[in-house]
Amino acid sequence: MRTQMENRLISLLLFSFLLLLPTAKPDLASDRTALLALRSAVGGRTLLLWNVTDQNTCSWPGIHCEENRVTVLRLPGAALSGRLPDGVFGNLTHLRTLSLRLNALSGQLPSDLSACTNLRNLYLQGNEFSGLVPDFLFQLPDLVRLNLASNNFSGEISLSFNNLTRLKTLFLENNRLSGSIPDLKIPLDQFNVSNNQLNGSVPKGLQSFSSNSFLGNSLCGHPLAACPGENGDNIDSKHKKKLSGGAIAGIIIGSVLGFVLILVILMLLCRKKSAKETSAVDVATVKHPEVEIQGGKPPGEVENGGYSNGYTVQAAAAVGGGAAATVAAGTAKREVNGNGIGSKKLVFFGNAARVFDLEDLLRASAEVLGKGSFGTAYKAVLEVGSVVAVKRLKDVTVTEREFREKIEAVGSMDHECLVPLRAYYFSMDEKLLVYDYMAMGSLSALLHGNKGAGRTPLNWEIRSGIALGAARGIEYLHSQGPNVSHGNIKSSNILLTKSYDARVSDFGLAHLVGQPSTPNRVAGYRAPEVTDPRKVSQKADVYSFGVLLLELLTGKAPTYSVLNEEGVDLPRWVQSVVREEWTSEVFDLELLRYQNVEEEMVQLLQLAVDCAAQYPDKRPAMSEVTKRIQELRQSSIHDVANVQPDAGHDSDDMGSR
Structure with a gap:
């Protein structure tokens, strides 16, 4: 009996020992096999650069390893095409970042992607993936950034996104998603569902995002237009009081009298303005800050600090009838001709060609290039055919002597990577700087x-x-x-x-x-x-x-x-x-x-x-x-x-x- 019990005890101890032994686990070799399977299935330019004879898988382009496992796989714009095969990602279980964006991958996402439970960043935008957004994505607890934009995903946006409690970025724009947007409670920093087939109202928790995040759908509510039945004061029409006939008549009479009064004031102002402009009619057509710029302004760039923002400026249309605007304000013109200050003139630097003077500059046709931190800039086309850029400074706070000292120091700067200052004009009311004109505009506009x-x-x-x-x-x-x-x-x-x-x-x-x-x-x-x-x-x-x-x-x-x-x-x-x-x-x-x-x-x-x-x-x-x-x-x-x-x-x- 004792012998039998001892044998059982020995067997139990042996079994426990075997449990403590390391079992076979996926390693870099299995990662390598998975990557080669991916290469065989979807091809691509970068994957062809993988040297299969090189046993150091971690040196392949787009691969990053830690502790002998593949943790990052980045293949953006690598000409991958076809369907992602099953069985690949089930071996790449240590992936933290997967980027397959801007390829031609199609079909549904492979279900074994759910095995990548360490995944933090998933970028699949710019492909042809289709079907529903798979449920297994909601089982990736560490997911921080998810970009599925510009694919063919369909169906509704699942409320299960709330399972991704660490998610900060969610981009779903340019797909075929339908239905309403669920009330997402996750702390998103970036969100976009524009250009889908969504309807209903924007949930309150997402109303802090800009309207650009929701455009191209049948959505309503802040930050978009109010939904039908919504108004600012929620007054029931049954409780609106009707105006009496006397009140209506009083409103009409008051409106007519007010309109007549406004017309009289406008006529007086126009006559006064017309009288003032007769002395400088040739320069009074300047329309600088309000000139229309096609295409709006770039995101985040609300001004132009250089003299050119690179946008098409409709200056002639702003003046009307195709006429060109003059380059300077009437103040400078009057100082030369009307106030007897004939000594005021352009001051040129160094060896700058003096092919024009202040009169030529004031007569030049001009386009408004932009309004920046230091003033408004113009493209001035002189009668002799030369093109220069003129900056009309604002808020100059220094004296004339200090201005001349500082601007002459600027004019003395001579380097091929600087826009040279060719000349300047100073008066109490006008400060103009003349530069070489750069036809390609600014880096801001280019970007x-x-x-x-x-x-x-x-x-x-x-x-x-x-x-x-x-x-x-x-x-x-x-x-x-x-x-x-x-x-x-x-x-x-x-x-x-x-x-x-x-x-x-x-x-x-x-x-x-x-x-x-x-x-x-x-x-x-x-x-x-x-x-x-x-x-x-x-x-x-x-x-x-x-x-x-x-x-x-x-x-x-x-x-x-x-x-x-x-x-x-x-x-x-x-x-x-x-x-x-x-x-x-x-x-x-x-x-x-x-x-x-x-x-x-x-x-x-x-x-x-x-x-x-x-x-x-x-x-x-x-x-x-x-x-x-x-x-x-x-x-x-x-x-x-x-x-x-x-x-x-x-x-x-x-x-x-």
Whole structure:
């Protein structure tokens, strides 16, 4: 009996020991097998670069490993096509980021994707996936960012999205989703369901998002138009009191008398204005701040600090009848002819050609190019055929002597990466600056303007060249002395030649004007330590340039409202993205086509983050910034020349993300 019990005890101990032994688990070898199965099923340019004879799977393009497991799989715009096979993702169980965006993948999502319970970031936008949004997605508890936009998903938006308690980003736009939007309780930072077949009212919990998140549906309620039956005061028509006949008659008589009074006042004002304008009728047709700009303004760019914003300006139409506006206000004209101040004239710098004078400038036909921090800018076409840019300064607070000293210092700046100041005019009422005209407009317009089919994609070579040119211009300014800074660096102050060479404009003007009336306009570029925009250090310039680099790389304006919750600017948003280990997701889609320069893109991104450091002493000098851009540009320019980007699956409506 004892022997039998001892044998049972020994068997029990042996069984317990076997339970403690490590069992067979998926490893890098199983990950490799899954990746090769994916390669065989959907092909693609990047997958063909996978060297199957190389046992180091983690060195394959688009793959990132940790602790001998694949944790990141990024294949954006890799020409993948067909259906994702079952059995692949069931082995890639350590995935945290999966990006298959901008391909031609179709069919339904494979069900074994549910095995990737560590998944935090899932980017499937810009494909041809169809069917319902699968329920197994709601079983991924760590999901933070989900982008299913621009596919063919159908059916209703499930209330089960509330299971994803960590979800911050949900993009479902440009699909075929129908029904109403459920009341989502998750703390979303980014949300978009535009261009579907949704109906009903916008749930209260989602009404904080802009109307752009809901357009292209049959939806109503804030932030869209009110739903039928809704009104601001909810007054039941049964309780509305009827007006008496006497009250109605009184209203009519009062309205008629008021209308007559308004007509009389308008006639008197018109006569008074007409009398004043007879002395300067040739310059009275200026219509500067109100000129219509086609296409609106780019997201987050509410002003133009340079002299050109690159948009088509309907100046002639604004004046009426095709007539051209004059370049300066009547005040300057009267000072020359009417007030006897004949000595006032244009002052030219250096060897600038003096082919015109103030009279020629005042007679020139003009288009309004933009209204910026320091004044309104015009494109002036002179009678001799020359074209110049004229900036009409506002809020100049310094004396004439100080103005001339400071502006002459600006005029003495001579560098190929600066927009040269050719001449200036000063009077008590008018301050005009004359620059070379840059026909390609500003970097801001190039990045945020035309998003349509006719847009020319900005490749790595163009963007890195613009970054280098702007850096060289700012470095030159800083080399003029420790107290010399630009003071207003932003994308609308980086102008471009026809060959996309960058030219820095508006340098030296921050010291001439008072506090801007709308300081929030440049807040996206302003360093944290700057309290007075007239007093900007060189380190603060470096911060602004860092934001400019981030704008170049991400394609997003610094004040783009959909970046994140209020108060999170572009540098902090990028830093949070990098911390979440989805660095590639910050780059503009137009850059992701050039996959063999991703390393250089990441290096420039790191440089931008360094420049936009919170504390000034942590930021590099502009000389170091220029050197680093030059080095990474030289290492990539040869590779870029041999790359043929796959543009077949790019999506215009995804370009802002």
